[in-house]
Amino acid sequence: MAREYTPHEIDRKWQEQWAADRLYEAKDDDRRPKFYALTMFPYTSGDLHIGHWYAMAPSDVYARFKRMRGYNVLHPMGFDAFGLPAENAAISRGIHPCVWTMRNIENMRRQLKSIGAVYDWSREVITCLPEYYRWTQWFFLKLHQAGLAYRVKAPVNWCSRCQTVLANEQVVGDGLCERCDTPVTKKELEQWFFRITRYAEELLNYSGVEWPERIKAMQKNWVGRSEGAEISFRLEHEGGGQQEMKVFTTRPDTVFGVTFFLLAPEHPLVESLTASEHKAEVEEYVDWCRRQSEYERVASGRQKTGVFLGSYAVNPLSGERVPVWIADYVLPTYGTGAIMGVPAHDERDLEFARKFHLPVRVVIASADWSGEEPLEAYAGPGTMVNSGQFTGLSSEQGFEAVCDLLEDKALGKRMVTYHLRDWLISRQRYWGTPIPVVHCHRCGIVAVPEKDLPVLLPDDAEFRPTGESPLEHCQSFVNTACPVCGGSARRETDTMDSFVCSSWYFLRYTSPDTMNAPFDTAKMKSWLPVDSYTGGAEHAVMHLLYARFFTKALRDVGLLEFDEPFTRLYNQGTIIYQSDKMSKSRGNVVAPDKYVAELGADAVRGYLMFIGPWELGGEWSDRGIVGISRWLNRVWSLVTTDYAVRGVDPAAEKELLHLLHKTIKKVTADLEDFRFNTMLASLMECTNHLSKVKERGIVADSLWSDVVTSFLLLMAPAAPHLAEELWTRTGHPYSIHNQRWPEHDEELASDEEITLAIQVNGKLRDKVVVPASISEHEAKELALGSERVKAHIDGKRIDKVIYVPKRVVNIVVTQTPSAS
């Protein structure tokens, strides 16, 4: 007699068995086609919540499906282990970051195993271990040699109270220090950068990858390509020095509308362009600007501020002389740090002109322009007016004509700019990969030789709540000898942004034990690129863009031969709980452990897939999960209780076979497209039908067990533990997860009989069950003969009859004017 379904026992039993048998370890040498299925590895925050399961479970179902479809699947897992929270834990709780991190990994690994995924744990990668980060350092050296890593002064977030640099994520609210609420300002410091801008154009090319439009749009937005022109303005000022200044504009066709010229307050030319009588005012304003955050400065709707410098710029095309001002909304980091002010055609320029009573001149007429000074800036296309020889041209023609003239007279040129800035990788933190360079008094910046890698993080650093990197104060680390001259030198104390670590981890999975290189080239070549990469959309512009850049850079260094790391990308949605995004900081995390213990891993996996389309996310509900749990229970008793034939009905047998093949077809197609919710719905429909068949005992014994066998195979990816247990109990050889996926028979899957809808003027009036092979003529005759239809067409003129094969007959009638 069948026992009760006890998921917690079954889960543990099979997880142990699979691990003991190394069932899921990927073989490097295998004849089957490879498939690299990757899920973004988690940050080691400490606990795996339902949101993580939502990322992991469906992608595991997909990897399992691919295995059964005959692929040699690589499905690894690891940990993104460097980062600030570990350091904060050290400061607030006195635990060493390394201890905190490794303890979290222990717990998370245990939780990850409870999902029952096909992870190949023998390939686990942890980014904070020296055997990993020595290669992160090695890549840094390669990029440095290639001129892709450089050090330069750059404005960074600075807290004047803590006397320290803050990462962007430590700037909270409207630009406040997360620790002491002091407004964060910018300060110029030497920082390390990766030259991602060199790849700006290539990063906009997505040919050969299958990525969601949404992510591509976000990245394109981020890279921010704009076409325009660089134009030189001659400067008139009392001092000597520079006599011209370049600006970039996307609208060279508006150049006749320039009525003022703006510089960023930090611009190096400000001093020499300031007339003596304006000096005091300018200095005061520049000082004030330094205390503003970038966020405040560019915020729309903000009252415009600025100061006249007392000098002038001359428009190269109109010859007009316009005043030079400085304004905080012009940022030194964009373009040349200067702009031409065209108030009639730029919203912010218009606000500025209004505030300081500067002239507004319309040079592009919109279709409905009255000739008056406009109330709003018009940024659209139109006809050029007030523009000298260009008057009358369309703005598009004007764009080209102005550029041609500028180029002829060497006053400017066509130019493409990008919003993308180089990737600032320096962090003034302890818990990260040390940047492998030393500063020598004599030789300057010297790269650590490859043979001296890794530069180890010292573990005796002291953690003080100053916000400064403990490495600064760690003498044993800082003091070293110059690798070139042997003289005394200081180590770089900056560590790398942890996004550097995650830019190449997918390469390491292919050969995590390789000691003399970041990866074994042959193995890497056989697995890469990643076929399916899944994870949260929040990584659209950081991780995913950096990983693409890294891949291209390593290709150019000669280490890789492909252009894109992730062929197919898919982003699952967000799980919310109590109408809020689930997160530790909001305190609304749902721990899976309780549900796993009560209802089993398969129920939790199943419920997460059943909520809705994976892409859209959804709300976790304690109530909803019982539906899946009940279904698993029904499957259990359906398979474990005896089947008894009462009387075979050939029609029922045919129908059962038909349903099975339809289900195989549907489940296969849904899995291929990540439509997990509808896959489960069709498995449930199949279950419902099986229950009825079983109750009546109307199919032969052998057919029943064949159908159950196929059904279990279809369930195996979604409910791996239950499927394995039932597979064994129905007398099949272990393991179900090494079986071939069932194939559907197109003939059996297709409908023999269909329901034809009969409409009159588009309204449903009758339905008839007919053979699928029905001819158009027969269908129309049938429709016209229907009793229900007659009532709606009698006495009316039939204009036409539309027949859509296998779907609908629509009879179009008009009321004949009756002689009533």
Add this chain to the structure above:
RNA sequence: GGGGGAGUGUCGGAACUGGCAGACGAGCAUGACUUAGGAUCAUGUGCCGCAAGGCGUGGGGGUUCGAGUCCCCCCUUCCCCA
């Protein structure tokens, strides 16, 4: 302000290239078995109407024999960028 999604029963959601709206599940109702149950099984469940029938996919227009699906305008909401 720019870019990208999403609006369908009481709820989560189905619906291939335009062709029977509401699959599957939850909830609810009634019944059965149970002393009891957050268990199991059966039946019902978009709205109005006794019925015939009518109305229904955020709102308003349009294209079409036919629109949840296509086009235009508007509203609400979520995400990203500013």
